[in-house]
Amino acid sequence: MIETIDSRQLLAFCTLVQTGSFTETARLLNLTQSAISHSVKNLEEDLRCQLVTRTGRRIHITEDGEELYKDAQAILHQMEDARSRIQDRANWGRGKLRLGASTTACQFMLPNVLREFNECFPDCLLSIIPADTPQLLDMVRRHEIDIAIVVEPNNTNDVRLRPLFSDELILVSSPIHPFAQKGTIKMVDIAQERLVLYNKGSLTFNLVEQFFRQNKLTLQNYIELGSMEAIKELIKINYGASFLASWIVEKEINNGSIAHIPLGKRKIERRWSTCYANEKKLSITEETFLGICESVVSTMRSDQGKVTSFPASTSKS
Template sequence: MRDDIIDSRQLLAFKTLAETGSFTLAAKQLNLTQSAVSHSIKALEDDLGCALINRLGRKIHLTEAGDIFLAAAERIHQRMHRVRSELEALSRWGAGRLRIGAGTTACQYILPTVIREFRQTFPDCQLSISPNDAKELMDELRGNEIDLAFTLAPLSDDDIECQTVFEDTLQFAVAPSHPWANRKVAPGSEIDEQTFVTYSKRSLTFESIRRHFRNEGHTFSKVIELGSMEAIKELVKIGIGVGIIAPWVTQKEAHEGSIFLLSPSRKALKRSWGVCYVKGRRLSLMEETFIGLCESACDCLEQ
């Protein structure tokens, strides 16, 4: 079975000839010479290996193969029109799609505000959100599964561009009954005795925490890992361990006094957040707007 593609110009010439029933009329409609139309039909018949028309003087009649091919040609022509309409729709203001990837924490605490503002500007945009950890999001960007990833900035990826949105500082979170509750800085001599409740070991957050602890001379060996900030906060509240959380995630709990925050050391434990995309790709207006809205939303976070 042949797998080469039928010439679209020959297909259009045949469809027009079948509809007009005349080489003269078909040539006039296509703005071609009769010879050019005749040559296209002959080349198409040679390509298909069968006769599509019978010439009866100045009139033409379709063969059985011609009837079958005309039905297929009409379907193809309609589909091509739909594709053109869909592509033209992309140029209209606010149309098209935007595929966003983000960490679960960003999805819960930051993106709702961003999405609400984005929808007001681009109500016709097909917006989708893919929650995942930073490493997986980088793979989704490379595989063209998402357009932008709002996440912790990757350590080093030569093929990924990351536009920094904001920086935050991780702190220890403890229950009101914990001995550290009224301290501003954790006592270094007691840190290795604690059990820490942290985000998944596969995450960039965990890697940055472990690197910070090692630089400070701590073992960071007693760890409970969870995939949800809400779960981490609940364990902290009941005194199971010391959480390591950004202040903007615990605003409600800090205000009501169910969680106390303190610095893990004299040296701040900082993270950098950004919107990532494949390097060298030109961003659309919708993508630029989304990044700007992320920056605005993060400006409002309490640090």
Template structure:
């Protein structure tokens, strides 16, 4: 059976009284009344079942038991001071782990800048990036596998808090040699095209499906790729048209390697967020990560 622990406040009163040798002086040192010091020592002696001081008028002297306790008490208080100092050092150099779920596009265009800035503030933190499309990432978040998720805003936010990052809009991305680059397509032209997408399991593909369904269009075929760079290369080769956000190909659009075209008759807007579970406390590191994501989002929204 474990022995009951000593009261740290009583130990503090004991060590100060041993040093000062007077209840009055100990009370002044601790900003307590003489009666409070006396009560603490009496309670400690009753707890330990022995006398700790000899009373000689207004002065006190340690007993044999008192001298033995003082040796332990000073070591206990030294360890407590070290613990406090160690926690203070963690405030200066916090360490821990942060687990981030991220879509492929966010991993490529949002996270590099965020992680560089984050490591400057939290150099001792371990960072895990788990790639995945929005539905899978949110599922991992709810399972407790992830701390944060950088993804598209889900339709159901009953269990997650979503901090908005920026809003974007999908476009057609085509080769400059593609017929659509010369003449903007009409609804009747959409069905015969091959569309290059990131993943059929993505929230974006769900939006694209709803877009074509609304127009009454059944596309001929899709080419599924999980990498934005690979998608752009296939578009350059004229193997199809991509449906992406313009911020994923700014250099290629500016140089003329690729042509951006607005969608036909309707628009697909997306809201990017960084999400966390509603009931989970947010650490300083997680708060910093989300703020950095917001800053990068502001740049992409321009």
């Protein structure tokens, strides 16, 4: 006979670990403090080990408790996913989808994706959190969001990635900037120029910084902004130069308000992906959303083939 663990006791224990307070745990679970205390005590008796200790009002997790917490989180999330998938089948299109995306993806990619998604699931409740890739990856790991659109990080094996496309960050300036008047630009000149860059905590900023390190230079004079539109406006008034994705400034380059400064063979390339938790089993709603993302990207490739390079989409962990 298989010995199972009471899921309500697991939930009480995990919530206690997260809050560090019996009082707060009781409030969140709509139970009495005594009920939480008995649940944890019964769980300890069932497993024949001590999971938590008390020092005054403070709660400390034992080594056994930490080990159980890791497994319990996965178990509870799997139960939550199972319920979601069953309800998704029973109530076609009436589920919930929690999305995360960078401000760039929210502005330039998501509108087309959401328009098509809404045609398939008009009754689905959507929530969208704008954030940069490091924050989005953390939220995926904590199961706070279901799917995120991110700049693909290096050496990340604890989330599942489905590549969407790759792009290139190009050097841009105002048409009246000295860079636009020269045929060749030296890296040392770029390093000394005032640069207007995207958020310092983003992977995009890290890629630019890495590009300079590879050329044995450091970023010396820059400001950071969280809006691509704001960055473009500063470039137009000749406030400095920037590295922006070619597909984001395509219109401005074509109408002559921003100039593309060639760097020769030197390139800064990014890869964009959708991502979700490794242990997550996708619902029909989530699979459809991912498929629409890939379809929209395919259309972008057709419209902007010379601007952005899109690889074939394959899943990877």
